[in-house]
Amino acid sequence: MACLMESSVPLQSYKEAAEWILAHTDQRPRIAVICGSGLGTLAETLENKTVIPYEDIPHFPSSTVPGHAGRLVFGLLNGKQCVCMQGRFHIYEGYSMSTVAFPVRVFSLLGVDTLIVTNAAGGINSNYSVGDIMFIKDHINMPGFCGQNPLRGPNEDGFGVRFPCMSDAYDQHLRHLAMDCTQELGLQDIVQEGIYCMLGGPSYETIAECNMLKLLGVDAVGMSTVPEVITGRHCRMHILGISLITNMAILSYNSTAHANHQEVLQTSQLRAAALIALLTNLVGKM
Ligand SMILES: O=P(O)(O)O[C@H]1O[C@H](CO)[C@@H](O)[C@H]1O
Ligand SMILES: Nc1nc2[nH]cnc2c(=O)[nH]1
Structure with missing residues (x-):
C-alpha cells in the first residue's frame, strides 16, 4: 500500500x-549552543x-541568512x-520544522544533554528596551496552531516519546544559574525573563499582529528557537x-x-560582548 504520510x-x-562528525573530531561535548542572528562571535572565543562547515556534513542543511555563518565550532x-x-x-x-531542528538530534547522538x-x-x-537580555521562561509555537511541529510524522521512539510534555521546556535551574551570572557580571539592569513567541516570518509583524501578541502575554517575538527547543526537550535535553x-516591536x-x-x-554586535561574558561565566558553573 502506498504511504500517504508526509516524509x-x-x-x-x-x-x-x-558518525561523520565523530570521525572528524575527538571532541565529545555535552553542551551545545545555537547562536542567533549576529551572535556567532561567541564561537570565535x-x-x-x-x-566544520555545514556543507561538509552529510544531510546537514545550509544557512542562507546574513549573520548566520553556517559552521559547527567545537572547542x-x-x-x-x-x-x-x-x-x-x-x-x-523553506525548511520544514524537522529540518530546522535536524542538528539538535545529531547533537543528541553525539552525547549533548544541555542546549x-x-x-x-x-x-x-x-x-523592555533595545539591548535587553531576556531569559525565556516559556514559548508560544504560533505555527504549531496550524500543525507545524518538528515532531510531526512518525515518532522516533529512540529519541523520545510520542507526546512529550512542554510545561517544563525551559530548565528552571539553568535559568536561575544564568540569573546569578548576570548579577556577578553587573548585567542585572538589562535582564528580563519572559515569553517568546515564534512566528513563521520572513515578514516582520504588522502593528495589529504586535498588539495581538501583547494581548496574548507575549514579551518577545522572533522566527526561530521553538523547533530546536521542542526537539531538544523530546530527547530530554x-x-x-x-x-x-x-528592536522594539511597533x-x-x-x-x-x-x-x-x-x-x-x-544590536547583536553591540551586545555580543555581554552575551559572551554571560555564557562563558555560566558554562564554567555547569
Ligand atoms: O532568531 P534568529 O535566528 O536569532 O534571528 C531573528 O532575526 C531575524 C530577523 O531579523 C530572523 O531570523 C529572526 O528569527
Ligand atoms: N518576528 C520578528 N523577528 C525578529 N527578530 C528580531 N527582531 C524581530 C522582530 O521584531 N520580529
Missing part, C-alpha cells in the same frame, strides 16, 4: 551525520577549535567542551533560551520606525 527526516540521516569555553552552531535554520528559508539556544527578537513588552531584544500607528534586519544585526 520526515529519516533516522539514518541523523546517524550518518553524527572557543579554544582548541575544530571548525573549550571556560574549560568545558562545547559545540556552537554558528548559524541556524528557519522555516522561512543553550539564543536568538534575536523584537520586544513586545513595553517595559536541559534547555536555556536567551533572547536578545534587538505597536502604534503614530510610529515612524520600520523593523529591519540591519538594526537586528547592529
